[in-house]
Amino acid sequence: MSPKKRKGWRGYAFSAPIGGSTIPHRVQNLVLRTYAERHGLLFLLSVFEYHHEGSTMMLESLYETLPAIEGIMFYSLNMLPAERAVRERLYREVLGSGAGLRFALEELQVLEPADVGVIEDILACRALSAAVRLDALEA
Amino acid sequence: MAGKFIDANEQGFIDAFLAKGYAIIPLDGKAQLDAVRERIYALGTAHLGLKGAKKPSLEEFFDNTQRFVGVEGLNGLRLAVINGLNADPGLMPGFFGMARKFIEWTVGNEIAMQRGINLSIQLPGDDSSLLPLHSDVWDGNSPYEVVLWLPLVDCYKTKSMYVLPRPESRRAYGEFKKDKSFNAEKLFQRVKPGLVWLDVPYGKAVLFSHSIMHGNRVNDEKTTRWTFNIRLKGLLTPYGVKELGESFLPAVVRPATRIGFEYVQEEKA
Numbered sequence: 001m002s003p004k005k006r007k008g009w010r011g012y013a014f015s016a017p018i019g020g021s022t023i024p025h026r027v028q029n030l031v032l033r034t035y036a037e038r039h040g041l042l043f044l045l046s047v048f049e050y051h052h053e054g055s056t057m058m059l060e061s062l063y064e065t066l067p068a069i070e071g072i073m074f075y076s077l078n079m080l081p082a083e084r085a086v087r088e089r090l091y092r093e094v095l096g097s098g099a100g101l102r103f104a105l106e107e108l109q110v111l112e113p114a115d116v117g118v119i120e121d122i123l124a125c126r127a128l129s130a131a132v133r134l135d136a137l138e139a
Numbered sequence: 140m141a142g143k144f145i146d147a148n149e150q151g152f153i154d155a156f157l158a159k160g161y162a163i164i165p166l167d168g169k170a171q172l173d174a175v176r177e178r179i180y181a182l183g184t185a186h187l188g189l190k191g192a193k194k195p196s197l198e199e200f201f202d203n204t205q206r207f208v209g210v211e212g213l214n215g216l217r218l219a220v221i222n223g224l225n226a227d228p229g230l231m232p233g234f235f236g237m238a239r240k241f242i243e244w245t246v247g248n249e250i251a252m253q254r255g256i257n258l259s260i261q262l263p264g265d266d267s268s269l270l271p272l273h274s275d276v277w278d279g280n281s282p283y284e285v286v287l288w289l290p291l292v293d294c295y296k297t298k299s300m301y302v303l304p305r306p307e308s309r310r311a312y313g314e315f316k317k318d319k320s321f322n323a324e325k326l327f328q329r330v331k332p333g334l335v336w337l338d339v340p341y342g343k344a345v346l347f348s349h350s351i352m353h354g355n356r357v358n359d360e361k362t363t364r365w366t367f368n369i370r371l372k373g374l375l376t377p378y379g380v381k382e383l384g385e386s387f388l389p390a391v392v393r394p395a396t397r398i399g400f401e402y403v404q405e406e407k408a
């Protein structure tokens with residue numbers, strides 16, 4: 001399908017906590033909308049992931065829509081599936097159908113295979129550095 | 140024991156940084172720094188519509204910026220320059236390269252770097268962009284971070300920044316925490332005798348732990364101050380309010396670290 005026929009970026013938001021805190025839908029949509037405006041992107045109404053922890057059902061249901069849209073716009077990087085194999089499938093599905101991923105809060109994107117490394121480095125380093133708490137030595 | 144692993148030159152730098160909490164360092168790659176200055180000159184004069192006979196020399200533009208823009212136009216100028224500079228993907232790696240040895244001596248060799256550049260412009264006599272005495276850790280930044288403060292002009296006396304060296308900083312913070320009546324001005328008056336105004340000519344920079352107290356006052360010199368500041372930290376040290384992925388990006392990840400986390404993830408799968 002030619003890129004011309006693709007239309008818009010599908011918002012992807014969470015009802016479950018993100019990085020430990022629950023973010024109101026309204027706030028997530030606000031961040032997504034502002035990001036889209038600033039980058040001149042067409043924002044398609046957000047899909048909300050099912051509430052139970054670790055669910056990727058709604059995300060996976062978007063895969064078949066990929067040829068018709070420019071990509072999926074996550075509220076945050078922290079919503080990426082925890083399991084590496086599931087993330088790899090996501091990257092494969094998205095890039096394989098010529099679409100992209102965007103992360104509004106962090107202003108990051110995966111538009112080509114080379115972008116995946118940066119995202120994976122960030123996730124791994126976040127996990128490793130979080131293992132040492134900032135106040136680990138506080139009396 | 141550490142002395143056996145690290146040569147005398149590096150150890151001397153480490154000891155001095157630990158003792159004072161800051162260092163003034165020479166920058167590598169003068170031509171690259173000159174090129175950044177040229178680029179700012181081009182972006183700045185274009186933004187202000189200074190062309191033809193009205194276009195000042197580069198020297199004149201940086202030293203006497205107050206002749207071309209007022210306090211009200213300063214933020215617009217700043218943003219135009221920042222946006223222009225940030226469009227260049229080689230900018231941050233360039234700054235990193237200029238100070239790499241000292242950054243590695245200070246924070247280690249796996250490094251996270253701030254994503255975009257911060258620029259501050261302080262016109263002579265302008266009291267609208269002052270930075271009162273503070274430590275960045277007080278508002279939630281990680282104490283593991285350092286700041287590379289890099290001037291585009293010669294900075295001295297009130298045209299520069301000041302720091303309170305680490306021992307005095309720790310002592311004053313101890314008192315400040317105990318006494319609820321302290322405010323910024325009172326604290327400033329208390330520590331004033333110990334403040335060090337950094338003399339930083341163009342071509343050098345300051346690397347400092349933002350846990351030590353620092354700030355600036357009204358620029359009472361005749362020329363404008365132009366400075367960059369860039370945050371850096373050990374990649375795997377704890378983050379504060381400025382998170383990896385949002386404010387910081389990995390700059391250097393070593394292969395053993397990557398092999399390690401890939402191995403662990405594969406093990407879990």
Ligand SMILES: [Fe+2]
Nearest residue numbers: 274275349353
């Ligand atoms: Fe600061």
